[in-house]
Amino acid sequence: MTQTIAPRVRTLVLLFLAVTGALLAGAAPVSAHAALTGSDPGQGAVVDRAPAQVSLTFSEQIAVSDDAVRVLDPQGKRVDKGDPANPSGTTYTVRLLGGLPDGTYTVAYQVVSADSHPVAGAFTFSIGTPSETSVSVSAQASDDGLVGWLYGLGRYTSYAGFVVMAGGAAFVLACWGRGAGVRPVQRLVVSGWLALTGATLALLLLRGSYTRSGKIGDVFDLSLLGEVLQTKPGAALVSRLLLLAAAALFIAVLFGAYENRENEEKRDLTFGLAIGGTVVAAGLAASWAMSEHASQGLQPGIAMPIDVVHLLAAAAWLGGLTALLVALYRAPADTPVDRDAVQRFSRLAFGSVVTLVVTGVYQSWRQLGSWSAFTDTRYGQLLLVKIGLVVVLVAVASVSRRWTSRLAQAAAPADTRHEQAQETVPAEAVSAQKSDAGQDVTDAGGRAETAGKAGAGATGAGEAVGADSARAVQLARQRAAMETARQKRLRDADPDRFGLRRSVLAEAGIAVVLLAVTTVLTQTEPGRTEQEAKVASSSSSASASTGQGTGAVTLHMPFDTGGENGKGVATIDLDPARVGDNDLHVYVEGPDGRPVDIPEVKVAFTLSAKDIGPLSVVPDHVTTGHWSASGVQIPMAGDWEVEVTVRTSDIDQVTVSKNAKIG
Incomplete structure (x- = not known):
């Protein structure tokens, strides 16, 4: 059988690579987690007059609460009023108080994306002249503390419970019908049901605090629970609880009436249980697919059924392996x-692995979209770890297949010997039974005669016979227990069975780690969205300038001073880029697109055609990664060379330049 499987495995590997390449090559933009793609005022912008409102634009629909968006003045006091509004599409606005003084303001937001994950962030803008601010620019998400950790544990437990319950039941129905009467297998499946039910209830209680305050004291806040029940994730958790009631009935029939039926009735019941169990398991899997990554982004109508199939295949493989x-x-x-x-x-697991590969390729393409996302995003890195674990698990499974083949080959002669023994034992057993019966009758008669001669009554003889019967039953039980123990020792001493047990144990250990990585993946921002958010953040920072007047010039200048942390991008904004007074803003970002501070930034303007310049400007530091200067004089229109000198250490410095038409 191993020789037959090898070509099929090679074919699947080639098919996997071909499909992956084709899918990734034709990738199109998509989002799953919500990402801030724009704002008004923009990040780092300096506006002349106080705006009446602040608007935020996200990559997808979000859920907002009363405190989802906060605007804070330089002293940390709130200056927003009213609840956030959704005037159109994915844009959300919050109104501001009138008569706001000049200074730097902080916008902090904490929302819930359509795929159920909390998203938090913050940025600053300035009115008139930038100022110092006591507000931290970063915002901590509600899923960063103890509640977030407990919610992640609940997710893992719910996945593990589903896998054990559904996969264990499938193993009994499809592979080992006698297992319905085995207590350890029964306890395993029931434990999976209990784990999934308990985790679902815990997630329902934790959900409100997980998406709002992050405080452990809010877990039992009934008002938050009421809000959760009105959301899509809350409805999915309630649906899961209802389906678990049907699953409890299925388990009761599987381990109750199913075991007590005759073979003909058992076959009919097996078909019914298979249909009903598949429907319930698919419904449980859909409670994840309809409220998480698969429900948002590209092709949700295709992604959700594929996600259900992926979960069912994982349960059949990993849960059956545990059983x-x-x-x-x-x-x-x-x-x-x-x-x-x-x-x-073994055949069921092979089919499950094929299904996981096909559905996993589609999911990877949908969540990543490019080869670079494998290494440049956390989601891609975790996905590489998951792929590596699956490869190792399949390799160990191939070892288990070899042990299974050897066990089957060794079992055939053993079965022959067992049948021969069955043919010889009955005659000897019958003879022994007859001899024992005769001896019992003789002994009983002798004891009765002796008892009569001794003057004992019929009652005494009856008690003696009863005592002998009790001893015989006890001896029979002892012999049966000793025989069972002997058979177990012989079974465990079989090297083929011992090797199979070890390889299956190794598979189960890897599966536990694989399930943990999968759980973390479900809580991680997909690679597509992470890259889109970086691009949007960079564009927002680059486009922020005083007044945002028409004719403004924006220049992006990559630099490398050659020292440690010497790489980055300097963005120059000159507004309105005309003859006379101009406002200059310099933004410095690191390779990851985040604002960084450096010791010194200088700008110079040169008009070579008229032998003017260089006109040096030393901007003032405003905030992290931001320098500005006002009243920058451009004496005449022309094609000016703009030079930026950046110094990243005492000795590491570089000057980069670009040309720009001014005036």
Whole structure:
């Protein structure tokens, strides 16, 4: 069987690479987590007059609360009024108090994206002249503390419970029908149901604090719980609880009436349970697909069914693997997991892996969209870890397949010997039983005669026979227990079965880590959105300038001083870029697009055609990564050379330049 599987595995690998390349090559923009793509005023902008409102534009629809957007003055006091409004599309506005003085203001936002994840951030803008501010520019999300950690643990537990419950039940129905009567397997599936139910209830209670305050004391706030129930994630959690009631009925039938039916009735019941169990499991999987990444972005109508299939395949593989591990280690000696059950699960696992590869390729393309996102984003890096774990898991599974093949080959001669023994034992057993029965009758008669001669009554003889019967039953139980223990020792001593147990245990250990990485992935911003947010942030910073007047000049100048942390981009904004007075803004960002401070920035203007310049300007430092100067004089129109000198240390300095038409 191993030789047959090898070509199929090579074909799947080639197919995987081809499909991945084709999908990634044709990627189109998409978002899943919400990202701030624009604002008015823009990030770092300096406006002449106080705006009447602040507007924020996100990459997708978001859920906002009363305190979702806050605007703070330089002293940290709130200057916004009213609740955030959604005038159109993905743009949200908040009104400001009138008569705001000059200075630097901070806009902090904390919203919930359509795929259920909290998103937080902050930026600054200035009215008139920038000033110092006591407000921190960064904003901590509500999922960064203890509540966020507990919510992540609840997610992991819910995934693990679903995998164990659905996969364990599938293993019993599709691979090992006798397992319905094995207590350890029953406890495993019931434990999965309990874990999923408990985790779902915990997530429902934690949800309000997770998306709002992040405080552990708000977990039992009934008003927050009421708000959660009106959201899509809250409705998904409630639906999951209702489906878990149906799952409880399914488990009761599987481990109750199913085991007690005759073979003909059991076959009919198996079909019914398979249909009903698939419907319930698909509904549970849909409670994730309809409220998380798959429900937003590109092709949600295709992505959600594919996500359901992906979850079902993962449950069939990893949950069935867990059930097989329990059966190999904990099944009674009189009900061992047979080689046919192991081979059936091997085929089921192979089909599940193929399904996971196909659906996983689509999901990877949808969430990343480019090869660079694999290494440049946290989501891509985690996905690489997940792919590596899957490869290792498949490699260990191939070892398990070889042990299964050896177990099947070794079992055939053993079955022959067992049948021969069955043919010889009955005659000897019958003879022994007859001899024992005759001896019992003789002994009973002798004891009765002796008792009569001794003058004992019929009651005494009856008590003696009863005592002998009790001892015989006790001896029979002891012999049965010793025989069961002997069979278990012989079974565990089988090197093929021992090797299979070890390889399956290794698979289960890797599966635990794989499930943890998958849980973290569901809470991580997809690579597409992360890259789009960086581009939007960079564009917003670059376009911020005084007045935003028509004719303003913006120049992006990459630099490298050659020292440590010497790379970055200097952006020059000259507004209104005309003859006479102009306002100059300089923004310095690191390679990651974040504002950075450096020891010195100087700007010079040269008009070579008229031998004018260089006209040096030393801007004043305003805030992190931002310098400005007002009253910059441009004496005449022309093609000016703009030079920027940046110094990143005491000895590392470089001058970069670009030409710009001014006036």
